[in-house]
Amino acid sequence: MSRISHCFEKLKTDGQTALIPYITAGDPEPWVTVPILHAMVDAGANLLELGIPFSDPMSDGPVIQKACERALKNDVSLKHVLDMVRQFREKDKITPIVLMGYANPLEAMGYEAFAKRAEEVGVDGILTVDMPPEESEQFLTIMDAHNIDTIFLVAPTTSPERMEKIAQSAKGFIYYVSIKGVTGSASLDISEVSEKMTQLRQRTSLPLGVGFGIRDGKSAAAVSEVADAVVVGSTLVGRIAEHANNPEILPEALAGLVAEMRHAINARDMAK
Amino acid sequence: MANTMETNYYDTYPDHNGHFGQYGGRFVGETLMGAIYELEQAYQQYKTDPEFQAEMDKDLADFVGRPSPIYLAENLTKKLGGAQIYLKREDLNHTGAHKINNTIGQALLAKRMGKTRIIAETGAGQHGVATATVAARLGMECIVYMGAEDVQRQAQNVYRMKLLGAEVIPVESGSRTLKDALNEALRDWVTNVDNTFYIIGTVAGPHPYPAMVRDFQSIIGREARSQIIKATGKLPDALIACIGGGSNAIGLFHPFIEDKEVVMYGVEGAGHGIETGQHSAPLSAGTPGVLHGNRTYLMQDENGQIIETHSISAGLDYPGVGPEHALLKDIGRANYVSVTDDEALEAFHTLTRSEGIIPALESSHAIAYACKLAPTMSPEQVLLINLSGRGDKDMHTVAAMAGLTF
Numbered sequence: 001m002s003r004i005s006h007c008f009e010k011l012k013t014d015g016q017t018a019l020i021p022y023i024t025a026g027d028p029e030p031w032v033t034v035p036i037l038h039a040m041v042d043a044g045a046n047l048l049e050l051g052i053p054f055s056d057p058m059s060d061g062p063v064i065q066k067a068c069e070r071a072l073k074n075d076v077s078l079k080h081v082l083d084m085v086r087q088f089r090e091k092d093k094i095t096p097i098v099l100m101g102y103a104n105p106l107e108a109m110g111y112e113a114f115a116k117r118a119e120e121v122g123v124d125g126i127l128t129v130d131m132p133p134e135e136s137e138q139f140l141t142i143m144d145a146h147n148i149d150t151i152f153l154v155a156p157t158t159s160p161e162r163m164e165k166i167a168q169s170a171k172g173f174i175y176y177v178s179i180k181g182v183t184g185s186a187s188l189d190i191s192e193v194s195e196k197m198t199q200l201r202q203r204t205s206l207p208l209g210v211g212f213g214i215r216d217g218k219s220a221a222a223v224s225e226v227a228d229a230v231v232v233g234s235t236l237v238g239r240i241a242e243h244a245n246n247p248e249i250l251p252e253a254l255a256g257l258v259a260e261m262r263h264a265i266n267a268r269d270m271a272k
Numbered sequence: 273m274a275n276t277m278e279t280n281y282y283d284t285y286p287d288h289n290g291h292f293g294q295y296g297g298r299f300v301g302e303t304l305m306g307a308i309y310e311l312e313q314a315y316q317q318y319k320t321d322p323e324f325q326a327e328m329d330k331d332l333a334d335f336v337g338r339p340s341p342i343y344l345a346e347n348l349t350k351k352l353g354g355a356q357i358y359l360k361r362e363d364l365n366h367t368g369a370h371k372i373n374n375t376i377g378q379a380l381l382a383k384r385m386g387k388t389r390i391i392a393e394t395g396a397g398q399h400g401v402a403t404a405t406v407a408a409r410l411g412m413e414c415i416v417y418m419g420a421e422d423v424q425r426q427a428q429n430v431y432r433m434k435l436l437g438a439e440v441i442p443v444e445s446g447s448r449t450l451k452d453a454l455n456e457a458l459r460d461w462v463t464n465v466d467n468t469f470y471i472i473g474t475v476a477g478p479h480p481y482p483a484m485v486r487d488f489q490s491i492i493g494r495e496a497r498s499q500i501i502k503a504t505g506k507l508p509d510a511l512i513a514c515i516g517g518g519s520n521a522i523g524l525f526h527p528f529i530e531d532k533e534v535v536m537y538g539v540e541g542a543g544h545g546i547e548t549g550q551h552s553a554p555l556s557a558g559t560p561g562v563l564h565g566n567r568t569y570l571m572q573d574e575n576g577q578i579i580e581t582h583s584i585s586a587g588l589d590y591p592g593v594g595p596e597h598a599l600l601k602d603i604g605r606a607n608y609v610s611v612t613d614d615e616a617l618e619a620f621h622t623l624t625r626s627e628g629i630i631p632a633l634e635s636s637h638a639i640a641y642a643c644k645l646a647p648t649m650s651p652e653q654v655l656l657i658n659l660s661g662r663g664d665k666d667m668h669t670v671a672a673m674a675g676l677t678f
């Protein structure tokens with residue numbers, strides 16, 4: 001069983017909702033990424049999403065665009081991101097890591113070279129924002145051969161037929177984008193999310209994560225009612241931006257935010 | 273083998289997933305997948321709809337002023353001392369460039385699809401003006417994204433768009449040029465996908481855009497093919513067009529693709545020179561990758577990050593190129609070459625003085641390559657250049673190069 005599946009099984013047994021924080025690798029400085037990841041795990045993160053910086057992040061709002069710019073100023077690219085995972089795994093062999101990014105850096109490295117290295121260093125999943133199942137045939141085969149779970153997005157605009165198709169290509173979990181918009185742009189509508197979760201559960205037995213509109217403990221807790229995992233990105237990255245000139249305080253600052261969300265989710269999980 | 277010219281090109285490309293060989297496709301976020309399928313379906317439906325075609329033909333004739341003539345540039349021909357040079361006069365279209373051929377088509381689609389809001393990206397501003405023009409006519413809200421650097425160098429077009437009622441949003445991210453405007457337009461589309469039609473200005477983006485924009489621009493080549501046969505009694509020996517995203521070039525080339533004796537040249541912006549790295553010539557000096565919805569040749573570093581481009585001409589200043597050109601390059605059907613800023617500027621003056629036609633800086637790249645090619649050809653041979661637009665918008669840039677301001 002993959003590290004991701006194992007993680008969700010255990011959470012299910014414990015009656016817990018997964019908390020998945022997202023940060024962009026190398027933001028604001030390369031050395032601080034791994035310490036932030038460890039600190040977030042200590043604060044209650046169950047899986048980690050690590051963004052691969054890209055020059056043209058078309059699906060991201062200004063907060064994550066700027067994070068990419070800061071990371072790219074430090075020349076952080078896919079090979080460095082993989083090395084950060086290697087470093088992280090020196091101390092943590094349990095917490096699953098999903099890389100999230102755009103197709104071109106993967107194309108440039110080559111799918112096979114990427115998958116081989118990713119497996120070696122302990123990457124568990126890959127989410128390629130601009131590579132729908134239609135374009136993923138070869139990609140899926142190669143990732144599968146290297147035990148990398150392929151995570152796909154489902155959007156509010158996804159038709160039931162597409163949900164089915166996506167469910168067939170997805171591994172690990174399915175990520176529901178809770179708003180029409182770029183990352184960090186709006187607040188989610190919980191009843192709409194709930195309805196989509198129901199539709200998705202009729203089509204897949206994979207765990208369901210929800211992200212894009214979650215800003216605080218309150219919205220995280222609300223989503224945990226209906227989803228198996230809560231993904232939080234722009235709020236954390238926004239905090240990184242505030243302290244970009246003071247990176248040494250970031251592991252603690254982000255741990256604080258993660259802990260707050262963890263508490264809010266736990267309170268709700270207990271009440272279930 | 274799909275990648276030979278044995279099978280009929282027109283039946284083969286693109287395939288039903290929008291692939292031109294290994295290029296093209298639909299590389300967008302999930303939120304937009306529904307919208308591009310919806311567009312594809314609408315386009316398939318209306319493409320063969322006689323009423324839609326009749327409305328488009330009427331607009332192209334009465335509003336745009338088509339057919340645009342071909343013009344034998346006798347003075348330039350004499351000056352260069354080789355092939356007879358004909359210009360396809362897209363500069364004479366309403367709004368001053370080929371861009372309106374495409375916006376007329378997409379706007380009619382938008383109307384039939386019940387969309388109420390139009391967005392576009394623009395580089396030189398010609399596509400933005402052409403979009404604002406059709407939006408004004410249809411009474412639709414229009415938002416145009418334009419790189420902040422281009423807002424400065426194409427100030428006159430910005431004002432034209434505003435006069436036409438469009439909102440022009442300067443994009444400050446990245447290199448502040450066309451690619452960043454495209455990113456921002458895609459972000460807008462994701463956010464407003466229900467009521468918004470995105471009019472892409474070139475043969476880029478996810479399927480069906482590269483094929484659809486090509487079809488709308490192919491009127492250039494269809495007209496030119498019969499005009500040149502009528503004028504000279506034969507097919508031309510060579511075609512030349514400049515390449516930004518590649519829409520005016522594919523519009524000219526496409527109807528000639530099966531005429532294998534016709535040699536085609538697409539001219540990219542070599543900027544300060546290919547060897548300086550400061551250019552916008554992905555077909556000449558790039559590698560395949562994925563950007564803005566399709567796989568194509570890109571200017572990128574070894575890590576797959578898109579690198580900044582440079583061209584004197586805002587309309588060519590783009591790190592990618594339409595996927596069909598990537599295919600035509602690989603199968604050897606078209607040749608891709610480049611000319612520098614300086615060569616384009618010289619050609620700008622040459623055409624202006626010899627023929628009394630002031631070309632756009634984009635189109636000046638095509639003229640510049642003709643200045644190299646024509647002398648190597650014989651006087652019986654015919655060279656057809658796509659004069660994609662007029663130079664009114666470039667007065668400030670050209671004056672500044674000469675040290676003048678006004």
Ligand SMILES: Cc1ncc(COP(=O)(O)O)c(C=O)c1O
Binds near residue numbers: 473475521587
């Ligand atoms: C006059 C003119 N020619 C050419 C271009 C380049 O675009 P494309 O390669 O799509 O024809 C532009 C773009 O703005 C333009 O304004």
